Amino acid sequence: MMVIKAESLVKIYHNGVKALKGVNFEVKEGRIFAVLGPNGAGKTTLLKCMLGMIKPTDGSISVFGKTPFPDGVKNASFVPEGKNLYEWLKISKMVDIFASFAPNFSFSRFEGMAKRFSLKLDGKVGELSQGNRTKLYVSLAFAQDVNLYVLDEPTWGLDPIVRHEVLSLVKESVLEGKTVVYSSHILSEVEEVCDDLIILKEGELLYNGTLDDLKEKKKTTLSNAFLSLVKGDSL
Amino acid sequence: MKKEWKMLQIRFIVLLVVMISSAVVVVLTRNFAIGALNSPEIQQYIKNSSKIASIVGKISTNFTYYSFSQWFGKSYIQLVAIFAIILSSSSFSKEFSKKTIYLIASRMTRWQVYISKNSIGWIAFSIIVISGGIGYLIAAQLAGYHLQPSQVLSWTFTSTIGGLLLYQIGMYLSLLFKDQMKPLVVGIAIYIGLYITSFVREIKFLNVFSYMAQDEVLFGKGVNIFSTFVALGIFAVIFVCGYFQFKFKDL
Amino acid sequence: MCGMKIDYHSDVPVYKQIITEMVDLIISGALKEEEELPSIRKMALDLNVNPNTIAKAYMILQEKGYIYSIAGVGYKVAKPPRDSMQERLNEFEEEIRKILKKMRKFPISNDELQKRLFTLVKEVIDDGDQG
Numbered sequence A: 001m002m003v004i005k006a007e008s009l010v011k012i013y014h015n016g017v018k019a020l021k022g023v024n025f026e027v028k029e030g031r032i033f034a035v036l037g038p039n040g041a042g043k044t045t046l047l048k049c050m051l052g053m054i055k056p057t058d059g060s061i062s063v064f065g066k067t068p069f070p071d072g073v074k075n076a077s078f079v080p081e082g083k084n085l086y087e088w089l090k091i092s093k094m095v096d097i098f099a100s101f102a103p104n105f106s107f108s109r110f111e112g113m114a115k116r117f118s119l120k121l122d123g124k125v126g127e128l129s130q131g132n133r134t135k136l137y138v139s140l141a142f143a144q145d146v147n148l149y150v151l152d153e154p155t156w157g158l159d160p161i162v163r164h165e166v167l168s169l170v171k172e173s174v175l176e177g178k179t180v181v182y183s184s185h186i187l188s189e190v191e192e193v194c195d196d197l198i199i200l201k202e203g204e205l206l207y208n209g210t211l212d213d214l215k216e217k218k219k220t221t222l223s224n225a226f227l228s229l230v231k232g233d234s235l
Numbered sequence B: 001m002k003k004e005w006k007m008l009q010i011r012f013i014v015l016l017v018v019m020i021s022s023a024v025v026v027v028l029t030r031n032f033a034i035g036a037l038n039s040p041e042i043q044q045y046i047k048n049s050s051k052i053a054s055i056v057g058k059i060s061t062n063f064t065y066y067s068f069s070q071w072f073g074k075s076y077i078q079l080v081a082i083f084a085i086i087l088s089s090s091s092f093s094k095e096f097s098k099k100t101i102y103l104i105a106s107r108m109t110r111w112q113v114y115i116s117k118n119s120i121g122w123i124a125f126s127i128i129v130i131s132g133g134i135g136y137l138i139a140a141q142l143a144g145y146h147l148q149p150s151q152v153l154s155w156t157f158t159s160t161i162g163g164l165l166l167y168q169i170g171m172y173l174s175l176l177f178k179d180q181m182k183p184l185v186v187g188i189a190i191y192i193g194l195y196i197t198s199f200v201r202e203i204k205f206l207n208v209f210s211y212m213a214q215d216e217v218l219f220g221k222g223v224n225i226f227s228t229f230v231a232l233g234i235f236a237v238i239f240v241c242g243y244f245q246f247k248f249k250d251l
Numbered sequence C: 001m002c003g004m005k006i007d008y009h010s011d012v013p014v015y016k017q018i019i020t021e022m023v024d025l026i027i028s029g030a031l032k033e034e035e036e037l038p039s040i041r042k043m044a045l046d047l048n049v050n051p052n053t054i055a056k057a058y059m060i061l062q063e064k065g066y067i068y069s070i071a072g073v074g075y076k077v078a079k080p081p082r083d084s085m086q087e088r089l090n091e092f093e094e095e096i097r098k099i100l101k102k103m104r105k106f107p108i109s110n111d112e113l114q115k116r117l118f119t120l121v122k123e124v125i126d127d128g129d130q131g
Helices: A043-050 A091-101 A107-116 A130-142 A160-176 A187-193 A211-218 A222-231 B002-028 B030-037 B040-046 B050-061 B063-088 B090-097 B101-105 B110-142 B149-176 B181-199 B201-206 B208-212 B215-219 B225-247 C014-028 C040-047 C051-063 C084-104 C110-130
Strands: A002-012 A018-028 A032-036 A058-063 A076-079 A148-152 A179-183 A196-201 A204-210 C067-070 C074-077
Touching (some): A018 A179, A018 A204, A032 A043, A032 A160, A043 A058, A043 A148, A091 A107, A091 A130, A160 A187, A196 A222, A204 A211, A204 A222, A211 C014, B030 B063, B040 B050, B063 B090, B063 B181, B063 B208, B090 B110, B208 B225, C014 C084, C040 C051
Parallel strands (some): A032 A179, A076 A148
Antiparallel strands (some): A002 A018, C067 C074
16 A cells, blocks of 8 residues: 655745755555655655645645645654754653644553653753654654654664664564654665665655665665765666 | 643743733832822923823822823733733744744644644733733722723723734734744834824824723723724734645745 | 574675575575474564565565465475575585685695695584584
8 A cells, every 4th residue: 555655746945946856756555665865855855745844846745645735644753854842841741742732642652662762751851962852752753653654864863772772663663564754864774774765866866666676786785876876877 | 732831831920920010010109100290390390281280180180090091001001012922922933943843733733733822822811911901900999099990891801902913913923934033023113113103194093002092991981892893803814814824834 | 593694784685685594594404394484573573674574585485485374373484495405506606616716816726726625625524523
């Protein structure tokens, strides 16, 4: 089954920046789908389109068969690039408040996550280090029992141990039948978790397929394949 | 909803305290103010102008007149206007500038985000405004002054309606900017603009402040119904425009 | 099964690495016919690999006849297909051939090369007999 389908998706911002220039792809159910690309490739823009945060200029995108803009996707949970929460709130209060508006939030799932990440719930959100803030954000997002997780750089600022936990969490979500969209600029992470991937550069798709196919066609590692694609070689 | 209340909580309490204590101070300083007005220096100064002399006379002898000139027609309106912008200006702009908008907008519909921010704001703001009017009345009664409750309620009512209109303007401005200072500055500029309209006969009706501090009430008339509907109408238009502004906004 | 080493960052896809490892375990008899295989879930958690990758490896192993599935029970090891050992031996020989060609380019005599190779073979056989 298809979870996301993008057809000739175009996004031009008000300031004239062409972030996406006609992108086509599909995300299948139960797969880990990576979005790769150098900085400014349009990764974050694409993720925002998936969640209805921004309106496509042209073309279309549908998630669970519906247009995400402007009301978002109830059955999805988003970890954006900036892991910003309400800094003035106590962490425990932040969890309660998040639970009050996040669809399908489960406290028992949250406790599981918090334990797994050895997350401490004392003090204020604003007192957390960057890494702990990311942990809290990821824990909150995964505490929602939804069918799609959209993660923009979910390991930002994390130490190798927690990073490993997050990657395991992503892999395990497949066992629950969940679909994950994962954007990162750390190729080694993506290589470890993803089934399918797209590589974007300046708003255009350079590759759209499985990781295995890419390695088999290029007969090389992901990072070499990525570099040669971004430099302009064809498959 | 819970979050919107949390976001306003501290500001709400501070503004409520400022509002009520200002009302009490105006009641308590009446004797001091009259003493000052009746001082020989002031009397000497005003004796050439019969108009001013009659106003000073009214303020000294008539508590209702004093209440209007010092509170319901002056400080109260100023506080309501300032509080409207303080409570509303950061409502959306703070979510944009701190990028917390992604946390909420990806989990609620745009309508849910918009209505929860607005409704909690209206309630908190109205409580502050109403307690300024009622608080003044209670303080005056306790201090032994006589005030007609119907007059106080009329002023409180028009100030609440007018205040909500100003609040809605602030909410709209808050949608337009990604930093928190700009809505505040533009809001104050709009106030100045609205105030200036009172000097031009043709656009005088735009002066919401004179609606809030209706002097007709002083002469025993009730609330101006037509103006109330106009104010509510403009309030509704701004509310709806704000919703569409937010609904189709790129976050 | 736990000794399986996965290199995510190799140019060989992870599912292929798993297939190769399991084929070798089956041909060598370390995994015996009729033996039950870990579920996809358990395998994914043990190896810390995306479950879809395990599923893909199992599917291909099944197509090639190394394993078979019983609905509701899971996967079991099948009798190694005919020629499967020969195929793997050919692949190994190809690897050895490549290395020998490299050694041959060094200034050593043919006798020396042969002697070294025989010593290695003998060493491995003796080790195996002791173990």
